[in-house]
Amino acid sequence: MKNHIMCDGLSLQQAVGEAARCHxxxxxxxxxxxxxxxxxxxxxxxxxxxxIKGAMRTVKQNxxxxxxxxxxxxxxxxxxxxxxxxxNDRPIDIGGVQRFLVEHAWDIAFNPIERMEKKSGNxxxxxxxxxGIACAVEIAASGYDVTIFDSMEKPxxxxxxxxxxxxxxxxxxxxxxxxxxxxxIKLNSGKTIPEGGAxxxxxxxxxxxxxxxxxxxxxxxxxxxxxxxxxxxxxxxLAKNRTDERDSLxxxxxGKNVAVYGGGSVAMDVATSASKLxxxxxxxxxxxxxxxxxxxxxxxxMALASNVIFKPMSIVQELIGQNGKLVGLKGCETDxxxxxxxxxxxxxxxxxxxxxxxxxxxxxxxxxxxxxLSGNVCTKLEFDQKGLIKVKxxxxxxANPAIFAGGDIVRGPALVVEAVADGKNAGRKxxxxxxxxxx
Ligand SMILES: Cc1cc2nc3c(=O)[nH]c(=O)nc-3n(C[C@H](O)[C@H](O)[C@H](O)COP(=O)(O)OP(=O)(O)OC[C@H]3O[C@@H](n4cnc5c(N)ncnc54)[C@H](O)[C@@H]3O)c2cc1C
Numbered sequence: 127m128k129n130h131i132m133c134d135g136l137s138l139q140q141a142v143g144e145a146a147r148c149h150x151x152x153x154x155x156x157x158x159x160x161x162x163x164x165x166x167x168x169x170x171x172x173x174x175x176x177x178i179k180g181a182m183r184t185v186k187q188n189x190x191x192x193x194x195x196x197x198x199x200x201x202x203x204x205x206x207x208x209x210x211x212x213x214n215d216r217p218i219d220i221g222g223v224q225r226f227l228v229e230h231a232w233d234i235a236f237n238p239i240e241r242m243e244k245k246s247g248n249x250x251x252x253x254x255x256x257x258g259i260a261c262a263v264e265i266a267a268s269g270y271d272v273t274i275f276d277s278m279e280k281p282x283x284x285x286x287x288x289x290x291x292x293x294x295x296x297x298x299x300x301x302x303x304x305x306x307x308x309x310x311i312k313l314n315s316g317k318t319i320p321e322g323g324a325x326x327x328x329x330x331x332x333x334x335x336x337x338x339x340x341x342x343x344x345x346x347x348x349x350x351x352x353x354x355x356x357x358x359x360x361x362x363x364l365a366k367n368r369t370d371e372r373d374s375l376x377x378x379x380x381g382k383n384v385a386v387y388g389g390g391s392v393a394m395d396v397a398t399s400a401s402k403l404x405x406x407x408x409x410x411x412x413x414x415x416x417x418x419x420x421x422x423x424x425x426x427x428m429a430l431a432s433n434v435i436f437k438p439m440s441i442v443q444e445l446i447g448q449n450g451k452l453v454g455l456k457g458c459e460t461d462x463x464x465x466x467x468x469x470x471x472x473x474x475x476x477x478x479x480x481x482x483x484x485x486x487x488x489x490x491x492x493x494x495x496x497x498x499l500s501g502n503v504c505t506k507l508e509f510d511q512k513g514l515i516k517v518k519x520x521x522x523x524x525a526n527p528a529i530f531a532g533g534d535i536v537r538g539p540a541l542v543v544e545a546v547a548d549g550k551n552a553g554r555k556x557x558x559x560x561x562x563x564x565x
Contacts, residue, residue, distance in 0.1 A: 141226040144219050145174040155208035162189050162547040166220045182231045186238040190263040193302045195543050196225030200422045245269040247560040250332040252319050255283020257338035257533025257545035264553025266309035277318040287365045290399045324504035334556045338533040341494040351445025356452040360392045360491035380404035387411050388491035394425035396489050401432035411437045454484045504529050522552040
C-alpha cells in the first residue's frame with residue numbers, strides 16, 4: 127500500500143533496512159523489469175554500503191521522475207514482481223527505497239543532475255506529461271535549448287490533472303519538477319499547439335519536435351440519458367478535484383450517491399476520490415467479474431477501504447432523469463455465454479436481473495483515446511485505427527524525420543514509467559538527430 131498512498135516515505139533507517147534484505151542477485155531481475163531502465167540492484171547495493179549520494183545519482187540520473195515513479199509505479203507488476211526476496215519473504219520495497227533516495231536528496235540539498243556545456247540546437251516538446259518531461263530533461267542536460275508547450279496552466283500532464291492528490295501531492299510533483307528550472311527548460315504553459323502547429327514550430331526555428339500529448343478524450347458511452355446534468359467522465363471529475371473547481375465538485379458529491387462505470391485504476395481513483403469528498407454511497411459498476419477487473423490490486427484495495435460498493439457482472443443500460451437532472455440509473459446483470467471465455471465479447475445480459483439505483487452523479491470511466499486534434503498537429507504522421515501515432519522500430523521516430531513521438535499517444539493508455547522510457551528514448555534519438563544535423 128505504501129507506495130500508492132501519499133503517506134510519509136521511508137526513513138533512512140527503514141530504507142537501509144530494506145537494502146539489507148536484498149539478496150544482491152548476480153543477474154538482478156529487478157533491474158531488468160523496469161521499462162525505464164532503473165537499476166535497483168545498483169542503487170540498493172550502494173545504499174547498503176552507505177554510499178547514499180552514489181545511490182541518489184544512480185536513481186536520478188536515470189530517471190528525472192524517479193520520485194514520482196517511486197510513488198505511483200505499480201511496482202508489484204514490475205521490479206518488485208521480479209524480486210527474489212519474495213520467494214521466502216516479502217519483496218524489497220524498491221519503490222519506497224527509490225522515493226526515499228529522492229526525498230533524502232531534497233533534504234540534504236544534493237542535486238545529482240548535471241548539465242553539459244551549451245550546444246547549438248533548439249527543441250520543442252509538446253506536452254508536459256511524464257514523456258515530455260523526461261525527453262526535455264534528457265535533451266537539456268546534454269546542453270541543447272528546450273521549450274515545452276502545454277495546454278494546461280501547470281506542467282505534469284496526468285500526474286497533476288489526473289492522479290488524485292492523496293496518491294501524489296502537488297508539492298511532491300513541484301519538487302521533482304524543479305529540474306526544469308535548473309536545466310533552463312522554458313515552459314510555455316496554457317498554450318495549445320493548434321492544427322499544423324508542429325510545422326509552424328519547425329519553421330519558426332525549432333530543429334526538432336517531441337510530440338507527447340497523451341490520450342485525453344474519454345471513450346464514448348452511448349446510452350439514454352447520457353446528456354443529463356450531473357453526468358460526467360473520469361477525466362473531468364479528476365481534473366476538477368485538482369484545480370480551483372474542487373469546491374464545486376465537493377458540492378456535487380458531498381452527501382450524494384455516486385456511480386462510477388468501469389473497472390480500471392482510473393475508475394478506482396474516481397471512486398476513492400468521491401468517497402474522500404464525502405459521498406454518501408459510491409458504486410463501481412463493472413461488466414465482468416472482480417477477477418477480470420483491470421485495476422491494480424492496490425487501487426482496488428484502496429477503493430474497498432473507502433467503503434466503495436462493487437457491482438461486478440453488471441452493465442448500465444439507461445440514466446434516469448427528472449427535469450433534465452440525473453436521479454438514478456437502470457442496469458442489469460451479465461453472464462458468460464461460454465464460461466471458459468472471460469472476454470467482454472462473450473458477455474450476455476441476464477433476463478429478470480434488472481435493477482435500479484438512486485444516484486445523483488454518474489462518472490463514466492471507460493478509458494481514454496487520442497483527441498482528434500492530435501492527428502492534425504503535425505502533417506506527414508501516420509496513425510493507426512485507434513488514432514495512435516505509428517512509430518518506427520526504435521519506438522519514437524515518426525514518418526517526419528524532425529518529429530518524434532512517445533508516451534500514451536503512441537502506446538495508448540499505459541504507465542508513467544513507460545512514458546518516461548519513451549521520453550528518454552526520444553531524447554537520445556533527438557540528440558543523435560541534432561548532432562547529425564550539425565555535421
Ligand atoms: C487518472 C489516471 C491515473 C493514473 N494513475 C497511474 C498510476 O498510478 N501509475 C502509472 O504508472 N500510470 C498511471 N496512469 C497512466 C499515466 O498517467 C499515463 O500513462 C502517463 O501520464 C502518460 O504520459 P504522457 O506524457 O504520454 O501524457 P500525459 O500525462 O497525458 O500528458 C500529456 C500533456 O500534453 C498536453 N497536451 C495535449 N495536447 C496538446 C496540444 N495540442 N498542445 C499542447 N499541449 C497538449 C496535455 O495538456 C498534457 O499535459 C494514470 C492515468 C490516469 C488518467
